[in-house]
Every structure is written in structure tokens, then in C-alpha cells.
Amino acid sequence: MAKRDNEGPxxxxxxxxxxxxxxxxxxxAAYEPDxxxxxxxxxxxxxxxxxxxxxxNGIDGEWRAGVSLLGKKSLTxxxxxxxxxxxxxxxxxxxxxxxxxxxxxxxxxxxxxxxxGKVMPVITRRTMVSRVNEDRLSANLVEAAEQCxxxxxxxxEPTLKLDVVLDRWAxxxxxxxxxxxxxxxxxxxxxESLQALKDANEPLAVLIGPEGGFDPSERERxxxxxxxxxxxxxxxxxxxxxxxxxxxxVVQLVLGDWRKS
Amino acid sequence: MAKRDNEGPxxxxxxxxxxxxxxxxxxxAAYEPDxxxxxxxxxxxxxxxxxxxxxxNGIDGEWRAGVSLLGKKSLTxxxxxxxxxxxxxxxxxxxxxxxxxxxxxxxxxxxxxxxxGKVMPVITRRTMVSRVNEDRLSANLVEAAEQCxxxxxxxxEPTLKLDVVLDRWAxxxxxxxxxxxxxxxxxxxxxESLQALKDANEPLAVLIGPEGGFDPSERERxxxxxxxxxxxxxxxxxxxxxxxxxxxxVVQLVLGDWRKS
Numbered sequence: 015m016a017k018r019d020n021e022g023p024x025x026x027x028x029x030x031x032x033x034x035x036x037x038x039x040x041x042x043a044a045y046e047p048d049x050x051x052x053x054x055x056x057x058x059x060x061x062x063x064x065x066x067x068x069x070x071n072g073i074d075g076e077w078r079a080g081v082s083l084l085g086k087k088s089l090t091x092x093x094x095x096x097x098x099x100x101x102x103x104x105x106x107x108x109x110x111x112x113x114x115x116x117x118x119x120x121x122x123x124x125x126x127x128x129x130x131g132k133v134m135p136v137i138t139r140r141t142m143v144s145r146v147n148e149d150r151l152s153a154n155l156v157e158a159a160e161q162c163x164x165x166x167x168x169x170x171e172p173t174l175k176l177d178v179v180l181d182r183w184a185x186x187x188x189x190x191x192x193x194x195x196x197x198x199x200x201x202x203x204x205x206e207s208l209q210a211l212k213d214a215n216e217p218l219a220v221l222i223g224p225e226g227g228f229d230p231s232e233r234e235r236x237x238x239x240x241x242x243x244x245x246x247x248x249x250x251x252x253x254x255x256x257x258x259x260x261x262x263x264v265v266q267l268v269l270g271d272w273r274k275s
Numbered sequence: 276m277a278k279r280d281n282e283g284p285x286x287x288x289x290x291x292x293x294x295x296x297x298x299x300x301x302x303x304a305a306y307e308p309d310x311x312x313x314x315x316x317x318x319x320x321x322x323x324x325x326x327x328x329x330x331x332n333g334i335d336g337e338w339r340a341g342v343s344l345l346g347k348k349s350l351t352x353x354x355x356x357x358x359x360x361x362x363x364x365x366x367x368x369x370x371x372x373x374x375x376x377x378x379x380x381x382x383x384x385x386x387x388x389x390x391x392g393k394v395m396p397v398i399t400r401r402t403m404v405s406r407v408n409e410d411r412l413s414a415n416l417v418e419a420a421e422q423c424x425x426x427x428x429x430x431x432e433p434t435l436k437l438d439v440v441l442d443r444w445a446x447x448x449x450x451x452x453x454x455x456x457x458x459x460x461x462x463x464x465x466x467e468s469l470q471a472l473k474d475a476n477e478p479l480a481v482l483i484g485p486e487g488g489f490d491p492s493e494r495e496r497x498x499x500x501x502x503x504x505x506x507x508x509x510x511x512x513x514x515x516x517x518x519x520x521x522x523x524x525v526v527q528l529v530l531g532d533w534r535k536s
Contacts, residue, residue, distance in 0.1 A: 251423050
């Protein structure tokens with residue numbers, strides 16, 4: 015379970031307490047939440063015996079589990095009902111240049127809400143952040159999945175340099191198209207650019223550069239490849255966290271699971 | 276000038292210090308920044324005599340102004356060059372149910388980045404926030420406009436109840452279509468719904484409900500009107516601030532200034 019923000023638990027309109035657990039889930043299974051989860055359930059959510067929470071593990075779908083034993087510091091949950099089947103996240107990756115801390119939290123939370131299946135920090139030439147706290151990113155992905163009703167958590171990949179990612183792309187992600195958000199791309203063609211990818215039905219990755227954009231040599235390298243496409247996000251400059259949501263929105267709209275499958 | 280976040284000034288990749296000013300701008304005009312702006316320029320940005328900043332007032336475009344007089348607590352800027360013409364924001368309004376403080380800051384900042392011309396808090400039945408700090412919202416709009424290179428600041432409208440807005444819509448916003456983001460709308464039709472509005476070329480408003488969604492009676496009232504359209508933002512539940520960015524992105528893509536005009 016992820017840390018909660020200062021403003022208390024908030025389940026994104028689901029009104030339900032949901033926990034990601036690293037354990038198999040099936041009818042009658044018992045689950046003992048870890049220390050952080052137990053604190054949250056007992057002291058923040060103030061669960062009583064007989065009350066229930068929703069559990070998911072990214073494999074077995076979502077299950078309702080009731081409090082069967084309750085102590086001061088620990089509790090046992092018993093799985094009573096299968097509430098939703100497993101549903102994989104869309105096969106869209108988000109590659110992003112890490113930004114400063116609070117906005118990075120937002121960016122990865124929003125990547126989960128927007129249905130990115132995998133997130134990967136990439137260090138570009140103009141990236142100002144050199145160390146990425148991957149535990150913190152994971153916690154943010156779990157928190158967003160819990161709060162926004164997902165039954166899977168996006169996978170976090172290790173941080174790599176953009177040059178290394180591009181060198182290895184054919185083996186890391188065979189056949190996967192990189193949609194890179196390019197402040198220098200001709201505005202006005204975004205919808206057409208995305209629609210042109212419809213028939214190919216390729217797996218996709220969205221790449222967001224740092225604030226300050228890509229270095230000209232990076233941009234040139236990206237443009238030269240035949241597995242990339244430059245996408246203009248309109249005439250205004252956006253912060254990187256905004257650009258990530260905007261790019262995932264338009265990709266989901268035209269090529270992802272916002273359209274009829 | 277808006278308050279700065281804890282992480283220091285950040286100009287969204289523009290690399291330039293920009294200030295919104297409430298004064299006419301023209302060649303050779305002198306401008307004396309107010310107390311907050313002066314503190315920021317002298318002590319945070321550490322401007323020296325001869326260095327320059329960019330100024331805009333939402334009317335006269337963007338101008339470069341150099342420091343001509345510098346004291347410990349005040350300074351004078353002299354306008355030396357017209358750098359960009361005025362450019363109005365797209366005629367797209369954002370109506371939103373206010374949410375908790377830090378996410379509300381984000382929502383309005385992002386509304387500016389996404390090019391909403393006007394933002395209007397609306398109180399719906401399930402809105403959990405009853406008081407809106409309009410000064411804070413204004414400051415956030417100004418800050419986003421300064422940081423993201425806009426030459427206009429979105430207009431903030433007074434907070435109204437949704438029922439009142441709908442009662443008065445025909446006079447408040449004649450001929451303006453309300454695109455309301457509806458968690459109950461059939462997923463899969465968002466692109467087609469937006470494309471169907473292309474030819475009408477109407478002025479637009481995007482309406483984002485609270486976390487928890489619209490009340491069934493509100494939804495019914497919205498659906499019954501002939502100046503509304505329900506938009507599905509895909510199969511996942513999003514936080515309201517994410518939904519605002521997502522909705523503005525897809526509207527800008529298909530109907531706004533991300534397409535060729």
C-alpha cells in the first residue's frame with residue numbers, strides 16, 4: 015500500500031477502500047496486511063470486524079475481503095467474493111524524463127490513471143534530475159491503481175539513458191512504435207498523425223522529454239528512426255507532467271482503449 | 276505575479292522570467308513591479324541592472340523590459356522590445372466542480388496550460404468543497420500563464436451552482452455547447468462524438484464533475500438538454516484534475532487549436 019497524501023484517503027470517487035496485495039487471491043483465502051497497510055486500515059479507515067475492503071494483486075482480478083480478526087496493530091482479512099475479473103492495462107508504455115519530486119509523483123500517478131501499462135524513466139541530455147527514487151515511483155503507481163479502481167499496477171522499468179534505450183529498442187521492444195512529443199513538430203497535424211497509425215495496430219510507447227525539450231541531436235536521432243513519430247501537443251508550452259497526461263489522452267482516444275475495440 | 280511553489284522558479288522550459296502586469300505595455304513604457312514581484316525579481320531571480328524580463332498584460336502581447344533602476348526593495352523596468360504579438364486563448368471554457376486544495380491548484384494551472392479561455396467553478400450536488408478561494412485560483416492562473424509562455428491569462432468566473440449555471444446558460448453563453456464528461460457514457464465513442472461537432476463550429480465548454488460523479492438527477496438534466504453532449508473519458512476512473520487535462524486535450528485535438536485552423 016502506498017503512502018497517503020496529506021489530505022487523507024481519497025478513493026477517486028470509488029468510495030471504496032482498495033488495496034494492492036502481493037499474495038494470491040481466491041475465495042476463502044486469508045490475507046494479513048503488512049504493517050503500513052494494517053495501520054492504514056485500523057487507524058485511518060477505522061475498519062471494524064465484518065467490514066470489508068477490496069483487494070487486487072494484478073493477476074486474479076478484484077476480490078472483497080472482510081475483517082475476520084482485528085487487533086490493535088494487525089488484522090486478518092478473509093476473501094469472500096470475486097468482484098471483478100482481471101483486466102490487463104493497455105499495451106501503451108510511457109517513457110519520460112524525470113522531473114522534480116512533487117511533479118514526478120503526479121506524473122506517475124497520472125500515468126496509471128491514464129492506463130499506461132509500463133512506465134520507464136529515461137535520462138535525456140537536458141534532464142535536470144539525475145537520481146530517480148524508484149521505490150517512491152512504485153509506491154505512487156500502487157497508490158494510483160488502488161485509488162482509481164485499477165485491477166493491475168503499471169510496471170516500473172529501471173531508469174536508463176535515452177541513448178541506451180534507443181540503441182537497445184529493437185530488442186527491448188520489438189515492433190513498438192515511439193510517439194515522441196516534440197515541441198518543434200508542426201502544430202495542427204496531431205490527429206492526422208495518430209490516425210495514420212491506426213491500421214498498423216502496433217504496440218506503442220509515448221515519450222515525453224524534459225522541461226526544456228529534447229537536445230537537437232536527440233531530436234535528430236529520434237526523427238531519423240523509422241520506428242518513431244513526432245507528435246505536436248499544440249501551440250502552447252506545457253509542463254512535462256501535463257504533457258504526459260495530454261499525450262496519453264490523445265493516444266488512448268485515437269489508438270487505445272477509449273475507442274471501440 | 277503568483278506565489279512560487281516550494282521548488283523555486285521554473286519557467287516550464289521557457290528559461291525566461293515572465294511577469295503578468297496590470298499596466299499598459301508599449302515601447303519605452305516604465306513599469307514598477309509591485310512588492311511581491313519586486314521581491315521575486317530582486318531576491319529570487321537576482322536580476323541586475325541591464326538584465327531583462329518579459330512582460331505581458333493580456334492585451335498588448337509580450338514585451339522585453341530591462342532593469343533600469345534597482346533598489347533593495349524596488350526596481351523599475353523599462354520596456355525595450357516587442358517580442359510577441361497578442362494572441363487570444365482558444366474560446367473553450369472549463370467548468371469544474373472544485374476539489375481539495377492542492378489538486379485544485381493543479382487543476383487550474385493545467386487549465387491555463389491546456390488553453391482554456393475561461394474557467395468557472397460550479398458547485399454540483401456531490402461537490403465536497405463549499406468555499407472556493409478565488410484569489411488563490413487567480414494567482415494559480417497567472418502563475419501558469421507566466422511560466423508557460425502565454426500572452427493571456429484565462430478569465431476566472433465567479434463560483435455558481437450547476438443548477439443556476441444551467442438555468443442561465445442561454446443568456447450567459449448563447450450558442451455554447453457543453454461537453455460534459457460522463458463516467459456513465461458508453462465508452463468507445465469519444466472520438467466520434469467530438470468529430471460530430473466539427474462542422475457546427477460552436478463555442479465550447481468542458482464540464483468536469485466532482486470525484487464521485489454527477490448526481491443522477493443532474494446527469495438526467497444534462498442529458499435532456501439539446502446544447503450538451505456526454506463524453507466518455509474511457510474505461511478507467513480518473514481523478515477530477517486528471518479528467519480536466521484529459522478532456523481539454525481531446526477537445527483541443529479534435530475541435531481546438533491543436534488542429535489546423
